[in-house]
Structures are given as C-alpha cells and as structure tokens.
Amino acid sequence: MVENNDAVLYERLAAKDKQAFETLYDRYEKLLFSFAFKITKDRGLAEEVMQDVFVKLWNGTHAFDSSKGKFSSWLLTITRNKAIDMIRKYAKHEHVELMDKDSLISDEKPVDKAVEWKEDREMIQSAVSKLNTEQQKVIDLFYFKGFSQQKISEKCGVPLGTVKGRIRLALKHLRETLEKGGRSDYEA
Amino acid sequence: MKPEQCHHLIDYFNGTMTNEESAEFERHLQECSECREELAEIRTLTEDLPYLSDPAEPSPGLRNRILEAAYEESHPVEAPPELEAFKNKKSLNEPEIKKSKRSQTLIVGGLAAGLVLSLAANVIQMSDDKDGQLVQSEVLERKVALASVEGNETSSANASFLKEKDDQFMVLQADGLPEIKDGELYQVWLIQGEKPVPAGYFTPDEKGNGALVYKVTDEDLDWDTVAITVENEPNLSAPKGKVVLAGKI
Ligand SMILES: [Zn+2]
Numbered sequence: 406m407v408e409n410n411d412a413v414l415y416e417r418l419a420a421k422d423k424q425a426f427e428t429l430y431d432r433y434e435k436l437l438f439s440f441a442f443k444i445t446k447d448r449g450l451a452e453e454v455m456q457d458v459f460v461k462l463w464n465g466t467h468a469f470d471s472s473k474g475k476f477s478s479w480l481l482t483i484t485r486n487k488a489i490d491m492i493r494k495y496a497k498h499e500h501v502e503l504m505d506k507d508s509l510i511s512d513e514k515p516v517d518k519a520v521e522w523k524e525d526r527e528m529i530q531s532a533v534s535k536l537n538t539e540q541q542k543v544i545d546l547f548y549f550k551g552f553s554q555q556k557i558s559e560k561c562g563v564p565l566g567t568v569k570g571r572i573r574l575a576l577k578h579l580r581e582t583l584e585k586g587g588r589s590d591y592e593a
Numbered sequence: 594m595k596p597e598q599c600h601h602l603i604d605y606f607n608g609t610m611t612n613e614e615s616a617e618f619e620r621h622l623q624e625c626s627e628c629r630e631e632l633a634e635i636r637t638l639t640e641d642l643p644y645l646s647d648p649a650e651p652s653p654g655l656r657n658r659i660l661e662a663a664y665e666e667s668h669p670v671e672a673p674p675e676l677e678a679f680k681n682k683k684s685l686n687e688p689e690i691k692k693s694k695r696s697q698t699l700i701v702g703g704l705a706a707g708l709v710l711s712l713a714a715n716v717i718q719m720s721d722d723k724d725g726q727l728v729q730s731e732v733l734e735r736k737v738a739l740a741s742v743e744g745n746e747t748s749s750a751n752a753s754f755l756k757e758k759d760d761q762f763m764v765l766q767a768d769g770l771p772e773i774k775d776g777e778l779y780q781v782w783l784i785q786g787e788k789p790v791p792a793g794y795f796t797p798d799e800k801g802n803g804a805l806v807y808k809v810t811d812e813d814l815d816w817d818t819v820a821i822t823v824e825n826e827p828n829l830s831a832p833k834g835k836v837v838l839a840g841k842i
Contacts, residue, residue, distance in 0.1 A: 443645070
C-alpha cells in the first residue's frame with residue numbers, strides 16, 4: 406500500500422507538485438537522516454547528505470524508475486551513495502577516519518521508541534547479533550563504510566579474492582536468520 | 594578461470610572505481626550473467642540494512658532549509674510562442690527547468706573554429722560514408738536535421754550526436770542563418786518535454802554559418818528537440834527570443 410502510494414507521490418513530485426514532494430520528505434526525513442547519520446557519524450554531514458538527496462530529487466537529477474523496484478529502496482540507495490561519498494571526501498581532507506569505535510549494532514538506546522521502523526530494526530538487530538563477529542564486521546565495512554575490496558581484505562585479514570564470497574555469505578546468513586525469525590511477510 | 598572483471602563487483606557496488614573502470618565493468622555486466630545475478634543478489638540482501646540505523650533526530654530547521662534550497666534551484670520557464678507552435682503542445686502547466694550548471698559548452702563557434710571544423714568534418718565524412726567507416730573512437734549515434742520554423746529555406750542546420758568513450762557530444766552546424774544585430778547571438782537548446790537546457794551559443798560568420806561542439810552531460814535525458822533561438826545574452830536558463838530553427842530528435 407505504502408509503496409504504491411510512494412510511486413504515486415513520486416509521479417506528482419516529478420510533475421513539480423510541492424505538496425507531494427513535502428509529503429515524501431516528511432515520510433522519509435527521519436529514516437534517511439538516521440541512516441545518513443549512521444554512515445557519517447556526523448550531524449552536519451548527515452544534513453548535507455539530506456539536502457543533496459532531496460534537492461536532486463526535486464529538480465529531477467535523481468529520477469526514479471518504478472520498473473526498477475521500490476521507491477524506498479531506491480531512495481535509501483542514493484542516500485547511502487551520497488553519505489559514503491561525503492565520508493570519503495571528509496576523510497581525505499581531515500586525514501581522519503571517522504569510524505573507528507563503532508560496530509554494526511550500537512549500544513546506545515534509541516531515544517524515540519515510537520519510530521516507524523522500530524520493529525524492522527529489532528528484527529534485523531537480532532538477526533545481526535546471531536552472526537559471528539567476522540561476518541558482522543565484513544557487512545559493516547562493506548555496506549556502512551563502503552570500503553573497497555582491497556581495504557576490506559586488509560581490515561579483515563583475508564585474501565582479496567575471498568572478500569566477495571565473505572560478503573555474500575554473511576548477507577545470506579543474515580537473510581536466513583531473518584526469515585527463520587518468524588518474519589513470514591518478509592518478502593512483502 | 595573467471596574473467597578478471599568478475600572480481601570488481603564489490604568495488605562497482607561501492608563506487609570505489611574510477612568512472613572509466615565503472616564503465617568497463619558495466620560493459621562486462623552486459624556479457625556476464627553471473628555478475629548480473631550476484632549484483633542483483635547483493636542489492637536484495639542489503640535492502641533492509643538501512644533499517645538497522647538508530648533513530649536520530651534531524652535539527653528542526655532542516656526541513657525548511659532543504660525545501661527552500663530545492664525550490665530555489667528551479668525557475669519557471671517562459672517558452673516563446675514559436676517554440677510552442679513548433680512543438681505542437683499546449684501543456685505548460687508547471688514549467689520548471691533545471692539550472693544549466695550541469696551542462697557545459699566546450700567550444701563556442703568562432704573561438705576555437707579549428708577544432709569545431711575538424712570535428713564537424715569528421716561528422717560529414719562519417720555521415721556521407723555509406724560503408725559506415727567511423728573515424729577512430731568517435732561513433733555517430735544519430736543526426737538531426739533542423740529546419741526553419743518560419744519556412745525560410747535558405748537556412749538549415751544539422752546536429753550530430755557523437756559518442757567518444759564515455760562522453761557524448763553534439764556537433765551543431767548551421768548554414769545560411771539570417772543576419773543578427775550586434776550583441777545578439779544564436780543560442781542552442783536541447784529540450785526534453787517542457788524543459789529546455791542551454792547547449793551553447795555562437796555568432797555566425799558573414800555568410801550566416803556557425804558551429805559549436807557541446808558536451809552532453811545529461812545523456813540519460815531523453816531529448817526530443819534541438820532548437821536555435823536568437824537571444825541578447827548567452828546561456829539564459831530558458832529561451833526568451835524567437836526560435837529560428839528546430840528539429841525533432
Ligand atoms: Zn563477471
């Protein structure tokens with residue numbers, strides 16, 4: 406339902422309907438900001454990511470093609486790309502690595518209990534916690550840090566040629582655990 | 594042994610390659626079903642990971658800042674009536690265009706005439722050669738003939754779209770253009786639907802001939818029209834002057 410609705414809103418947005426644009430903004434603001442913040446670990450950078458994503462969405466630089474999948478997945482992908490881009494630039498200029506202390510699952514308790522993706526989050530967190538440390542690490546380096554294959558190989562101490570296999574295996578385990586975890590509507 | 598390219602899937606997904614390497618991998622993807630499947634699989638398997646994020650609160654002013662920035666970047670277009678007549682479309686309800694900063698004119702006719710002419714010569718050679726002998730790495734993608742909107746048969750133009758490696762260029766050549774006043778210039782537009790994007794400008798020589806090479810940065814856009822207008826200043830965001838030549842892509 407919501408997805409269909411997204412696509413309809415997007416169509417209106419593409420026709421320069423400000424109301425549709427703002428509805429989509431409100432719908433995704435918090436998720437995108439939280440996701441950008443998870444990647445960048447920096448409020449300022451996360452806000453820059455948001456601005457870039459939404460301005461390009463409005464002016465059509467980022468154009469969604471509904472035949473290629475869900476709007477939300479597409480929006481999250483462009484957000485991830487921009488956020489990773491930002492940390493690469495930032496790291497280059499500041500000569501620091503932003504994310505040394507973190508792990509895939511944070512110890513902090515989220516402030517907002519009523520947030521929409523709470524259930525998904527708990528389910529995915531629980532599935533991630535069942536992965537072994539190496540698998541958690543490889544997913545984090547690959548997905549949330551966007552490291553190159555070379556860098557993942559160095560950080561994990563595995564040969565370059567086995568990095569892809571590691572990643573796929575870790576992701577598949579995660580998916581299996583999620584599916585076993587009673588989420589029968591998972592594909593929906 | 595797998596082809597070397599198969600090992601670049603992770604770097605492709607994460608965008609850690611140069612544009613050239615990415616383009617090369619994309620060519621590989623067309624041939625390698627294994628990589629296509631793996632890429633689709635990784636996309637599916639990572640789809641839910643963003644939901645792992647801990648809820649964080651954006652600052653209260655963010656919404657307004659972003660909406661303002663977005664609306665600021667678009668300007669209403671007032672297309673001249675001639676263009677409308679040419680396009681035979683009436684629906685300009687919400688005319689908005691993109692700023693043209695993404696697009697850039699490489700060479701403006703007259704300033705680097707040598708290069709324009711040599712490129713243009715290549716185009717002619719290519720298009721006249723029925724055997725399809727293409728010049729080196731440039732590939733002619735399509736050629737568009739522009740005709741006078743007012744039925745003036747002495748003026749005409751051709752726009753050729755060339756692909757060179759990853760870049761697309763439009764080479765435009767116009768002949769027998771009507772004289773223009775001092776300070777006026779011919780502005781070229783690429784138009785998709787209701788959105789014109791300035792594609793460079795030129796002033797013609799005394800015979801009314803002019804040319805320019807324009808690097809098309811928005812290749813993905815589905816351009817439908819090339820048009821030339823007369824303007825008082827270069828690179829407006831939307832045409833103000835009258836359309837002299839236009840052609841459907
Ligand atoms: Zn392959």
